Amino acid sequence: MIAVEAAGHGLKSGKSAATSILGTPGVLHGSMTLLMQDEFGQVTEPHSISAGLDYPGIGPLHAYSIESGRTKSIPVTDQEALAAARELTLSEGIIPALESAHALAALNFIQFTSIDIVVVNLSGRGDKDLSTYLKQ
Amino acid sequence: MNQFKKASKQLSIFVTAGYPELNSLNEQLDLLETNGVDFAEVGIPFSDPMADGPTIQQTSEIALKNGMNLELLFEQLSQRNSSLPLVLMGYLNPVLSFGVDRFLKACSHAGVKSVILPDMSLEIYERFYRNQFENHGVFPSFLITPTSSKERIQKISKACKNSFVYLVSSNATTGGESTFDSGRAKIYESIRAICGNTPLFIGFGIDSKEKVEFVQGVSDGAIIGSAYLKSLAQNLEEDFLASLQ
Secondary structure, three states: OEEEEEEEOOOOOOOOOOHHHHOEEEEEOOEEEEEOEOOOOOEOOOOOOOHHHOOOEOOHHHHHHHHOOOOEEEEEEHHHHHHHHHHHHHHHOOOEOHHHHHHHHHHHHOOOOOOOOOOOOOOOEHHHHHHHHHHO | OOOOOOOOOEEEEEEEOOOOOOOOHHHHHHHHHHOOOOEEEEEOOOOOOOOOOHHHHHHHHHHHHHOOOHHHHHHHHHOOOOOOOEEEEOOHHHHHHHOHHHHHHHHHHHOEEEEEOOOOOHHHHHHHHHHHHHHHOOEEOEEEOOOOOHHHHHHHHHHOOOOOEEEEOOOOOOOOOOOOOHHHHHHHHHHHHHHOOOOEEEEOOOOOHHHHHHHHHOOOEEEEOHHHHHHHHOOOHHHHHHHHO
């Protein structure tokens, strides 16, 4: 399985929400999971253009799945997600939610063979994100 | 023997370590001791203080900016003059990051009598940490609310027999508005009856002598946090403490 994470301005920018890569085990909001934190256990302020992904932690099941190797996580930046949303909108007339746009952008980073059948889960509509899209 | 059990009614005051200045803590503890406070709750600042209202959140933020962390807190406590009994209050993640065993050892050295970690549930404590706590002679206190079930209160008061049960006055964060009327008094009294021999303290939303006396009437004592920190922000802490006498 592949999980796509919001990398914000980039993994090393200090403005990211790519928790599975930048996080270490910690407890927040009642869950022990991968958490972006400093050396004193203080939680790092996350960033993503998508409010739904702007969180310093990740669901514990996802963290487990990634740590066990079952799931591979791919970081996607704000700009890559915006470009993928624009491409789907222009080519198919479907406006994806910003969260889903991250999954679409990840297609560029995966090696496919000619017989692969690819399913991308568009988890939400982009109507709610129009103001963000129009600003870009 | 439970050190929170006294014949008289008690008062506890909460201060955030590292607030208002990085090195204010010991001066604060001296002041509280001089003013006859029974024990102090020392807040370990955390970036995401879920149980706290705006006042304590703000003091946490300032304390973190000042550079407070657990290592420094224990260093400051090792230099304190006051012999005021201490309770540490904080959240689980900084403790995990510091190391649970190291934390408990430092608590034991610093004369910390109890630890409150609102995001450590009783179940998690019993499953993962109880042995370590008991080995160091540090006893956690757990929070309950007026809507906690009888079974839950019984379970928690049993687990707190060497510390105390912290009753959150209402279902809200710290520093909120709580109505203290006869209906509420009845609820507190019934909770106290369930707690049996375990001391019961009431906190959240207590900001005046009147409210202190109200909750002392139905429990072992009152805990004040936000109201004190507000007075501290205005340099009126001595007046505030005097107003409670």
